[in-house]
Amino acid sequence: MKKRIVLALGGNALGKGLPEQMKAVKNTAKTIVELIAAGHELVITHGNGPQVGMINQAFEAASRIDADSPALPMSVCVALSQGYIGYDLQNAIREALLNAGIDKAVVSLITQVKVDEQDAAFQHPDKPIGSFVSPEEAQKRIAKGEVLREDAGRGWRRVVASPRPTEIVEAASIRALLEAGQVVITVGGGGIPVVSKGNHLQGASAVIDKDWASAILARDINADMLIILTAVEKVAINFNRPDERWLDSMTPQEARRHIADGQFAPGSMLPKVEAALFFAAAGKGCQALITQLEKAREGIAGETGTLIQQ
Structure with a gap:
């Protein structure tokens, strides 16, 4: 069954530096094209952890040498990372599509994501x-x-700060590109964090979790499935203990119980499960899958991964 899918790429899909990234996206593109060839409609999101850090450090160093070259706001660093990661991704996917005999446009969209100025994360x-x-x-x-x-x-x-996202500003543009049959790369690095000031969108000193932003996006474009890609094939409870158990599926209720029991590490699997839970609980038929990039196709077919659905 063909699906509209938001595919949230993990760090291993992009590498850590520019040469490593250019090599990694070629492998990533092959898997993405396999999903497109199977008839699925894809929106691709990605992280930017190493990349945004390098951009920030580069401008910090420049500011120490030249007073007229100030350090950049975090919102601008995220925007720059969206541009250069998107450039590599869209070219790699376009090439892989053409090699597979598929004529389909690929576009990277500079994407802003609203956050609440009163979010407690800004205080801590x-x-x-x-x-x-x-x-x-x-x-x-x-x-x-x-x-x-x-x-x-x-x-x-x-x-x-790392506030929760509330709205994808360019959601209507993303829907329009999808309806035009294009592959969309968007919400890079969780999106450029902005707060509303009347009609003005002001950049915020923050980073947004890309899995949470991807879940908001999946809800807002009426996706059938959110796939959060990570380094492991499935989600585990009692991880690294004698009674460790890898999960094929969870209901939202089971996911909430495991979260309450402290089963998932805060800096690792917890935000992924929380984001997946958010989308799975967003409406009837919403499915969230957590698995590895190379297992995505099997996961969609129900053969592997951890599926969260009502």
Whole structure:
């Protein structure tokens, strides 16, 4: 059965540096084209962890050398990462499509994602970004309004908030591109974080979890399935314990119970399960799958992965 799918790529699909990324996206593109060839309608989202960090550090270094080259706001760093990751992805997918005899346009969309200015995450920023600096440099930057914290004796480092996404600003454009038969790469790095100021969208000093943003997107474009790709084939409970169990499926109720029991690591599997749960509970027929990239096709067929549905 053909599906409209939001495919959320994990870090292993992109590599860590530019040369590694260019190689990784070629393998990623092959799997994506297999899904398209099977008749599925795809929207592709991706993370940007290493990439946005490198962009931030590069402009930090430039600002120390040249006073006229200021460090960039986090929203601009995310926008830059969307551009250069999207460039590699869309070219790799386009090439793989043509090699498979499929004539289909691929487009990367610079995507803004609204967050709530009153989100409690802004009061407790905890996502480290950028390079370590001395206490003296940290105090100078704090005086300019940045938030820095000491990191386990290794030095001071900038931290930003990670608020929950509330709305995909370009959702209507994404739907229009899908209706035109195009493959869309969007919500890169969780989206450019913005807050509403009347009709103005103001960039926020934040990063958005790409799986949560992908779940919001999947809901808003009436997707049939959200696939969150990760390093493991299935989700486990009692992980690394003698009674470890890999799950083929969960209902939303079971997922909530496992979350309440602390089964999933906060910095690892927990946000993936929470995002999958959000979409699976969004409406009748909504399915969320967590699996590896190379197992995506089998997962859609119900042969592997962890499926969350009502």
